[in-house]
Amino acid sequence: MEKKIEIIENIDPSLIHKDLSHPASGGICVFIGAVRDTTQNQKVNSLFFEAYEAMALKEMEKIAEAASKQWNLNRLIMQHAVGDKKVEEPVVLVGASSAHRDDCFEACRFLIDTLKEKVPIWKKEFFDGKDEVWVTPHP
Amino acid sequence: MKILLFGVAKDIVGNQVLEEPSFKAKNVAELKQELIKKYPEFAKLSSLAIAVDEEYASDEKLISAENEIAIIPPVSGG
Numbered sequence: 001m002e003k004k005i006e007i008i009e010n011i012d013p014s015l016i017h018k019d020l021s022h023p024a025s026g027g028i029c030v031f032i033g034a035v036r037d038t039t040q041n042q043k044v045n046s047l048f049f050e051a052y053e054a055m056a057l058k059e060m061e062k063i064a065e066a067a068s069k070q071w072n073l074n075r076l077i078m079q080h081a082v083g084d085k086k087v088e089e090p091v092v093l094v095g096a097s098s099a100h101r102d103d104c105f106e107a108c109r110f111l112i113d114t115l116k117e118k119v120p121i122w123k124k125e126f127f128d129g130k131d132e133v134w135v136t137p138h139p
Numbered sequence: 140m141k142i143l144l145f146g147v148a149k150d151i152v153g154n155q156v157l158e159e160p161s162f163k164a165k166n167v168a169e170l171k172q173e174l175i176k177k178y179p180e181f182a183k184l185s186s187l188a189i190a191v192d193e194e195y196a197s198d199e200k201l202i203s204a205e206n207e208i209a210i211i212p213p214v215s216g217g
Contacts, residue, residue: 033217049216052145052209055193056216080216092217112217120190120209121216122146134147135215136185 001068003076005060007051007121011081011090022074025097029104031112033092035085045126049082049091052120056080059119067096067110071103078111080121091123140164143209151180157210167191168198174210186213 004019013032020028035047060078067076079093094111098104126132142157149155159177164170167189175182188211189196195211202208 050145051216052143052190052193052211055190055209058193116214116217118195118214119216120145120211120214122212123215124146134150134212136147136213 001073001076003064003068004079005057005064005077006079007053007056007082008079009081009083011079011093013090013093016077016093016095019077020075020095020097022097024099025074025104026099027101027104028095028097029101029108030093030095031108032090033112034090035087037087039125042130043128044087045128046087047085047091048124048126048132049080049085050122050124051080051082053082056119056121060115063111063114063118066114067107070110071096071098071107073098073103073107076107076111078115080115080119082121140170140204140208143207145209146212146215147184148181148210148212151178164202166198166202167196167200170202170208171198181210184212187211 016030064076073096076096081091085091096104096107123135124132140159140162162173164173190209190211191206
């Protein structure tokens with residue numbers, strides 16, 4: 001399986017087909033997480049992401065490895081952005097390609113869920129007329 | 140002992156790195172106790188993990204000045 005794992009300033013979703021396309025893959029599945037303009041009824045202006053980069057990359061590698069054992073994947077991608085991100089900007093992108101759709105759909109869900117649970121990255125929310133806060137995860 | 144800080148841990152300590160010569164912890168569990176004693180706010184987090192050399196470490200994991208130690212408050216990527 002070929003993989004691309006990165007912590008980067010800006011995610012470019014226009015590259016995704018090229019990144020996941022493979023002669024043996026009949027299915028490509030992608031999840032993109034973006035900045036939403038509200039959280040718990042408060043207007044969000046922007047988010048700031050910080051990573052413990054060396055460890056984050058190691059954890060992402062482990063997740064990719066686990067996915068490649070569980071599903072039959074030809075290519076896999078995991079990217080997370082760092083720095084200031086405005087509403088609608090992509091902040092995380094995961095995807096996989098496989099011969100048939102079941103493998104890439106299931107792998108994609110696993111990639112994003114496990115990334116959110118394990119990878120050492122933190123987000124801070126910036127609001128209108130109110131102090132910014134580091135996000136504590138909620139279900 | 141030098142400890143890397145991220146996210147809300149930086150706000151709790153008021154710095155990016157915690158240099159604490161008085162910490163005598165020999166393992167991760169002892170380090171967590173020393174941290175909470177000095178900075179009680181850490182006890183209020185929904186989780187408090189320690190990374191040793193860029194890996195999540197169990198409470199029994201031995202630590203020394205040679206290790207890269209980091210406080211991992213609840214993660215919120217994605």
